[in-house]
Amino acid sequence: MWRSLARRGERDVLHGSFGGMFHSEALPGALPRRQNSPQHPSYGLYPELVSGSAFTVPRAKNRYSWLYRIRPSVQHAPYHGSDYELMAHKTWLSPPFQHPFPPVQLRFTPAPMSSGDFVDGTVTLAANGSPAAQDGCAANAYAMSQSMSSKRRFLRVADADLLILPQEGVLELRTELGDLQVEPWELAVVPRGLAFQVNLGQQASSARGYFLENFGDHFVLPELGPIGISGGLAHARHFLAPQARYEELDGDFELVSKFMGSLYSSRLRHSPLDVVAWYGCHVPCKYDMRLFMAINTVTYDHPDPSIGAVLSSYTTSPGLANVDFVIFPPRWLPAEGTFRPPWFHRNCMSEFMGLLTGTYDAKPDSFLPGAASIHNRYVPHGPDAAAVKKGTELDGMQPERYSGTLAFMWETRLVWHPSRYALASLSEEGYPSAWQSVEKRFDATETPPLQQPYGFPPTR
Ligand SMILES: [Fe+2]
Known part of the structure; x- marks a missing residue:
């Protein structure tokens, strides 16, 4: 059992619970044990809070993470508004859309393979609500033949949590909180506001799949009602979070920000994946369906x-x-x-x-x-x-x-x-x-089998 888990890379992930509290450190003692913001953090790290919910929402809905990083993320962003270049993207689109469409059944063929990366190869198929109103969602397909790392590119989505569903090709998801290998049959959730990178994993030459931008409330495991607590549907303990992993890299990088439905490109002088330790419940995770x-x-x-x-x-x-x-x-x-x-x-x-x-x-x-x-x-x-x-x-x-x-x-x-x-x-x-070839089979002359008021006809 251990060997098969190890083969799938699960020694490198944290087992916990969906929405629960995790902690991880890439250097010993990097994570403060007693407090969030010590006067002299270990290794000269900077504490930084990323909240996923308002401070005062009920405890069960509270989402946040404390990050301990080489540079505060305010240095992983340009200084001037003019340094953000609005990106024209023909296929990654955001609602609200205004064009009319009839109430007809719709079906779409798979998105064409892109010669670019996850950002380039995203196609919005449909959406509703609005990122500004923090309501609704967008259904996207991705088809990529390049890793974002080959473009020294990172993505940060302020509008939505992402639910990623690989269909072909293993993805290497690199995030501020660590890395996850995500293969077909698995899902990944990347919460809003975190920088990340989507790469081709395990020598895949291309990858495709679907992803949802959820503008509304964070995902939760659904209520179980009469199903009960012992194990039906997806179990909280099967959701895996990444281990802390950092890189100390200076150079020229691109940050793509999705904000209020628009994509912006800006330059960075450091990799934003410089978090040495973290704890919290606003974390990326994956789940094997x-x-x-x-x-x-x-x-x-x-x-x-x-x-x-x-x-x-x-x-x-x-x-x-x-x-x-x-x-x-x-x-x-x-x-x-x-x-x-x-x-x-x-x-x-x-x-x-x-x-x-x-x-x-x-x-x-x-x-x-x-x-x-x-x-x-x-x-x-x-x-x-x-x-x-x-x-x-x-x-x-x-x-x-x-x-x-x-x-x-x-x-x-x-x-x-x-x-x-x-x-x-x-x-x-x-x-x-x-549906047009569904046969009409009505026959008013038929003698139906006797219907028992409360019985069940087949065998008993
Ligand atoms: Fe249906």
Whole structure:
């Protein structure tokens, strides 16, 4: 067990809990044990607070980290406003968008591979809310063939927490608090305000995936309700944080800042990854989605997709998410006498679907890894004709193993507004016709089987 964990680099990470308090030091004694801001910090480091929440929010929502660094980050920024150059980015876009779009089912092909890095290769597919209002989110794809390190470039996003989902290629995520190797099947969260770098890991020549900018409340593990505390869904202890790691590097670097929806480029004379020790709960983390304990029916019918919620960003209205991150992992489907693919539906919440690997059971033949679909508020959708046929014809008493697949959904209370770029360059125009071949099967002359008032027809 230890060997397999070590092979995946987990000796270099901190085990703790999602949202919990971690501490780490790259030099012995660098982290003050008794206080936050000693008069004479070890090694001549500078203490610096990064808060992720207002000081006075309830303790359970409080997020902050104390960093002990070679230079305060005020020196990792230019002196003048004019030193920030507004970056024109054709595909990394921020809401609010103003262009109209119809209430139609939308599907987008995978984003084209970029010859550049994570910043260059980001494509915003849809978004809602606004970074200024700290509400809503943006759904992006990335397709990169360069490491940010090769451009001596760092990124700091003041608007949003990032939820990164690699689809192809291992990522080396270097952050102020340390490094994380993130591979497909894993997710990473980078909280707002921290400088970081996204590199190609393990000699990958390119990488692609999805990432969400969450402008609203920080992600939390969803409430468990009747599921109980013992281990259902994503478990807090499976989230891993980086170990402190610093570099003392002078030179010419670029900092890309995302602020109020705009990207700015500025020059740095030092690497911002100079944090020698830190403690706190405003930390990057990663999670292996293969560890997700899926809850599902063991009797009949298809539960709501909320049973697959890994992380939620809540609003002040109980149970209403700014955005839920939901997965559809490999699992057994044992439902009795039940149509097992998702049902036809129209929802008040708006759905962004992506596919990380394998096939998605509602669109087994047509939804490709890297693609995305959007079904907005009250836009009807559901299984396509192939899924209807398969779900109707399979033996309704035989369990089925759903393997080698990982689809996900970002479900939001606000409508997903597709970007102009996605509509113009990636849209699959014929997507709504996917349902036109669903057969009409109504037959008023049929004699239905006897329905027992409270019994269950198949076997008992
Ligand atoms: Fe749906």
